[in-house]
Amino acid sequence: xxxxxxxxxxxxxxxxxxxxxxxxxRAVQALRxxxxxxxxxxxxxAAWVALDDARPEEAEKLDxxxxxxxxLDPGRQLEALMSHAAAT
Numbered sequence: 288x289x290x291x292x293x294x295x296x297x298x299x300x301x302x303x304x305x306x307x308x309x310x311x312x313r314a315v316q317a318l319r320x321x322x323x324x325x326x327x328x329x330x331x332x333a334a335w336v337a338l339d340d341a342r343p344e345e346a347e348k349l350d351x352x353x354x355x356x357x358x359l360d361p362g363r364q365l366e367a368l369m370s371h372a373a374a375t
Contacts, residue, residue, distance in 0.1 A: 308334075308345045312352045319356050328356050 300306040311334055318327035331353045338346040 304338075304342060304345060308338075308348055312348065315352060315356065324356055328353055331356065 297306050298309070300309065311330070315327035315331045318324070318330070331349050335346050335349040335353065338349065
């Protein structure tokens with residue numbers, strides 16, 4: 288896992304867009320960690336749309352990120368199921 292310093296320091300990315308994609312991924316993951324998953328998904332999706340035709344390899348990184356943002360951890364899955372069961 289990257290440290291906070293690694294997140295803002297250029298690593299081995301050969302171009303600026305790859306570096307910016309990595310920074311965006313870290314930012315949306317931080318938003319998710321703060322309970323702002325919907326905003327994180329919207330930002331990642333908007334970036335994916337912008338990159339899909341021109342830079343599909345970068346768009347694929349964002350696609351993977353969106354999938355991870357929307358995947359519930361097991362504890363939250365159980366909580367969601369219990370809430371749904373209680374509502375019906």
